[in-house]
Amino acid sequence: MPFVKTHALGNDFILVEQSSKVPADHSELARRICDRYFGIGADGLILWQAAGDSFTVRIFNRDGSEAECSGNGLRCVAAYLIESRRWQKDDIRLETISGVYRLRRTGRQYEADMGQPQLSPDTIPFIPPAPIERIVDYPLRANGHVFAITACSTGNPHCSLFVDELDDPYIEHVGPLLERHPAFPHRTNVEFIHVLNDREIEVAFWERGVGRTYASGTGSCGATVASILNKKTGRQVRVHTKAGNLTVEWPENGRLKLTSTANIVAEGNYLEA
Structure with a gap:
């Protein structure tokens, strides 16, 4: 199963394109692949898939629980897709279970529109x-x-x-x-x-x-x-x-x-x- 290892300020993620090679139990895969002794090692696993003019993203923590969003994880996905030319523009849309996020490359950095904070x-x-x-x-x-x-x-x-x-x-x-x-x-x-x-x-x-x-x-x-x-x-x-x-x-x-x-x-x- 192909993977990409990334990090944003040491917050590290394993990126995997969703395909038939990915086991159905994503939580168990996250626990195994993120293990720093018996796996590759990371804070989280991110499964991504092209969806027209955007990409769907699912984020799993090291313990197998699914996260709604990750600002560092989204920047890692954007960096990989843009720098690998999987996406040919500097602006990209990523869809998580908590909503759609827009990111863009600005020089050597990535800027993410994280939406309005929810306070209630x-x-x-x-x-x-x-x-x-x-x-x-x-x-x-x-x-x-x-x-x-x-x-x-x-x-x-x-x-x-x-x-x-x-x-x-x-x-x-x-x-x-x-x-x-x-x-x-x-x-x-x-x-x-x-x-x-x-x-x-x-x-x-x-x-x-x-x-x-x-x-x-x-x-x-x-x-x-x-x-x-x-x-x-x-x-x-x-x-x-x-x-x-x-x-x-x-x-x-x-x-x-x-x-x-x-x-x-x-x-x-x-x-x-």
Whole structure:
């Protein structure tokens, strides 16, 4: 089964064109092929297929769960299809289970229109004990502690909190607590945000179904939305991650724009499909 290995700031994905060679159980394939010891190794598997003037994309996390969207994953797909000349233009449309996304190549980077963030609890989804319009600086109790969180959906659910420093033991303890909190019926991605100034933030990511990752596109969008809603930054933010930087813009009442690099690492054949 042919595959392409890609990464966007260390957030790595295996791309496979949907065909008769792909096993029917996509979740099991994702678990096996993404295993870093017994497979190829990646944070996720992306199955893609041409569909007229666009491409359909299905994204699976390392644990086999299906993700609604991935900003980094979409940039990786766009980079491969454009740079391999599978698609002959600099603008491309990718359709996921959460909607259609437009991306374009800008020099050596890829810009993704990530749409409008969803802020109401029922669209995240988030289940509050009492009706509330938005989840902003919201006190969420978990394991005997109260965390001030801000939640939204940027194609998939995100829970962000502000910290004074990006402490690894704290992230690895709190990340899974919030990921599986019962208030998030579909689980959630978690962002730990250290504000540097009103234009820059530093973020650590705990991804649903994956764990710690070097970067996250939708997570960077979620962290930016949280920073703006809590009046900690302006509307164009430089997001510093463990592996590099992304730029996120959110005009007032507008659509999120995510810009950064994506890299093709290798092509090969997976022999255990």
